[in-house]
Amino acid sequence: IKSSPGLAQNPQFADENGQFDERKFRDFILELKINAPSQYEDWLQDEQAIIESAKQQVYFNLVRAGMGATLKEGELDYKLANDxxxxxxxxxxxxxxxxxxxxxxxxxxxxxxxxxxxxxxxEKSRDIQFVYFEEGPSDEDIAATEAAITALLDDSEEYFEDRDTTETIPGFRNTKDVNAFLDRNSDAKYDSILRAKSELPTQFADALFELTPGELYGPYRDGDVFKVSRMMAKKPNGSVKASHILITYQGAERANPEVTRSKEEARQKAEGVLEEALKQDAVFAQLARDNSDGPSGPRGGDLGFFQEGVMTPKFNDFAFGNPVGHIGLVETEFGFHIVKVDEKRDLVQLATLTRDIQPSDETINALFTDATKFEMTAVDSDKSLSEVAQENDYVVRPVNRLNAMDENLPGLGAQRRIVQWAFSEDTELGDIRRFDVNNGYAVVQLTATYKKGLMDVxxxxxxxxxxxxxxxxxxxxxxxxxxxxxxxxxxxxxxxxxxxxxxxxxxxxxxxxxxxxxxxxxxxxxxxxxxxxxxxxxxxxxxxxxxxxxEAPALDNYVTYANNLQASNAARVTNSLVEALKEKADIEDNRSVFY
CATH class of the missing domain: 3.10.50 (Chitinase A; domain 3)
Structure with missing residues (x-):
């Protein structure tokens, strides 16, 4: 359990030092048993899977232990590479x-x-081919979606019969309550997140970033969505990229229990590192890797970009209050930070009205008609499915050597029903059938069958x-x-x-x-x-x-080559061992019948 990332890294089971707390985990399981019996049953299944996995790992490790390499084998490996x-x-x-x-x-x-x-x-396998009728918007659907979103930009007049009055309804351009407007009219709701230029759609980022507050851009098409964006606010230097070197001490928040230095010792070390960091030839990233107690140390202290309020207050004030390139010392509850301001970015706040481009009912009905007509024609025709498809300008996609437990088909995704049909005893060579698939229909034909055993000539x-x-x-x-x-x-x-x-x-x-x-x-x-x-x-x-x-010159020893051989042998254990066990066992695999 401690080695399972999903559990060991769950904050719910972490102690004050961020380490996995077995007591918290046991209490959680006990609470499930008392108050959530169904979830407890799920846990028992997970527990059994963890036990089986642990047994397998022990077995694999035992085999790996026997996959060593002698110095003579290391010498031979050296000579094979260098003679x-x-x-x-x-x-x-x-x-x-x-x-x-x-x-x-x-x-x-x-x-x-x-x-x-x-x-x-x-192994037993099948060949199939299919024609995919993919649901997608027609040109008329695209034009209608663009017209619909355009109609929402400007004010409109609406008559209310119960009051016998006509009122002006503000459009997206003039509405004072953008949040409510988008709730009523947009497929994507309003978010007030400030974004950097790099976070905007690449094709439109320049135009969007140059908008003035209140100005609109669009409609523009971004993938399968029409959008109109309105500039709400701009924030210069709203995001900072910084690096830091953290020097902790005993008693500091989240300090590693192994840290024994006092606060004063930490301060002295931090001041010494700061002095090094301020030298003209200093490499801040290397100083961080060598000295930082924080998790960003191996990354050269890089904290990436962050906005105001994300970091602890004193750290935040230093990062946003100093120019790019500035290096200084900041004390927080976590210890002493040597902070370097690496970069600053301007941010914008956009409100975006969106309408998904979707096929209309008429388009979907027409697609169903086309797929059904093609299926009937192919079934009744003396010609092959490929020939009928070619006559109708449809693309035929072959899938060869389909296995009984396969699930994903190229271009169609998960399609177990098609695989089961291809392997069914009732399906004969040449049979054709239409299937409902993701976003459309597939007309499929079984084109070849291969029996288990020795291949045909x-x-x-x-x-x-x-x-x-x-x-x-x-x-x-x-x-x-x-x-x-x-x-x-x-x-x-x-x-x-x-x-x-x-x-x-x-x-x-x-x-x-x-x-x-x-x-x-x-x-x-x-x-x-x-x-x-x-x-x-x-x-x-x-x-x-x-x-x-x-002949290659003799070495003093061949430990390195022996170790490399051992590592190479051990790396092959899992797959090779599983395949060997399968080959030795007498297994009749009927999973495809039920799954």
Missing amino acids: KVDIRYVRVPYASIPDSTITVTRNEIEAYIKENEKKYTQ EDASVTVLPILRKKKKAEKIKAENAGKSMSEIAAAYATTVSNATALTVKSPTIPGAGREPLIVGTAFSMEVGKTSSLISGESGVFMFEVTNKE
């Missing part, structure tokens, strides 16, 4: 043989899949075909160049014998060829002056001569 080899080589790229000249049969693909069964085992051929094709090209290149020297091979393929230097096992990249771990690894196993046979690499077939090998 170097130079080679002269010739490469015959696989691309030099056209794919069209290489034949790979279905039986060969099937045999490869069976030989690499683990790699080509798949058609599905696997996308990845297997290039592998087998490359293998056959390598065999052909080797057969055609058997017994030839590097120079002869280079001449036959109109290429040159190249050099590659300072290759390492950890970075096995050969310039002009890319990553070639087998080639580099083989080079390290050979003696200087020896020439290899023809070897199949990643990008082509190689023949090379080892021209130089350089």
Whole structure:
């Protein structure tokens, strides 16, 4: 519980020093048990989840403890990164043989899949495609919204039948009670917050900031909202950015219990730090990191921008009463502050009349009609959904390899109903259905199904075909160049014998060829002056001569490398261990049926 941020950092359970108070937490749970039984039941579920999480963490930590690395392993890791080899080589790229000249049969693909069964085992999945009919305002809706907000700007005449009188109703421009006006007429209510220019909509910030009190700007469109803003007030230097170095003492408010210095000692230290801060070459941020007892110390003392009244009174008066760049000493109930005024900003207070741009009922009804008509046409047509969509200028969006527990669909968000439909036994390949989705409708078609187990040849051929094709090209290149020297091979393929230097096992990249771990690894196993046979690499077939090998200088110890290996191993524990446990367990996952 103490390590759970949601509970440990909750002010409700904090003591006077801001630390988690177990007694307060126990009292809170006891109060729930007596006065709020339903909330207490919720807590019992949360408690069980915390217990299970703690057990898991203990288990993971035990496994991590066994993931150490010896000094010998550290030494090996160092050598893999720093031992170097130079080679002269010739490469015959696989691309030099056209794919069209290489034949790979279905039986060969099937045999490869069976030989690499683990790699080509798949979970049950589905492919779908859909057309999204998104609710959105029409041009007429946009124009109507702009006209409606414009009509609220100036005074209007309104007839009251019960009094048989006509009265002038003040518009936004002239109303004396802006708060009440916005309550009645605006989709966003009035707030009196003073804002800096950087907090205003970027596109309109300059124009809004230059308004004079009482002046209007707009209507202007900000996203899906029409706005008219009225300047209520301006406050020069209304916001200050300051940094401080806090020196606390025993007994000061919120002081860390570990602080033992007296108030006088704190004062003397603060005066010494102030003297350093006032020097011409002083770096205030570094002084804060080195000396501050406050939480802003690691940030160089930066407190960001704040308005009047936010800070304790003496601190507030110093920050707002001194010019930018001024540094001084302030005493408050928290201790002694060396304060630096970093920046000041002007603020404005705007009242903004807003109207959300929304589709009208007519627009929504028309969208429903279009979606329904498209669905019926697609269902009845002999053509594919894609063809019907193309004829109607609709965009088709495919989603491939959808898993049974997936929820989010690109462009549609959370759509479990669509996923469940795609995996339902009643849904057949090619079926089409319309769904109500967020802000509109989606007409969806099931386009492919994939069973659990070994992939079909058609599905696997996308990845297997290039592998087998490359293998056959390598065999052909080797057969055609058997017994030839590097120079002869280079001449036959109109290429040159190249050099590659300072290759390492950890970075096995050969310039002009890319990553070639087998080639580099083989080079390290050979003696200087020896020439290899023809070897199949990643990008082509190689023949090379080892021209130089350089062992990295021995280190006094390899603790750093061993520690890095241990940290790397430990970081992989959680995911790798969970996957290993899943693989070992016999689990039948039926969650998708109920969720």
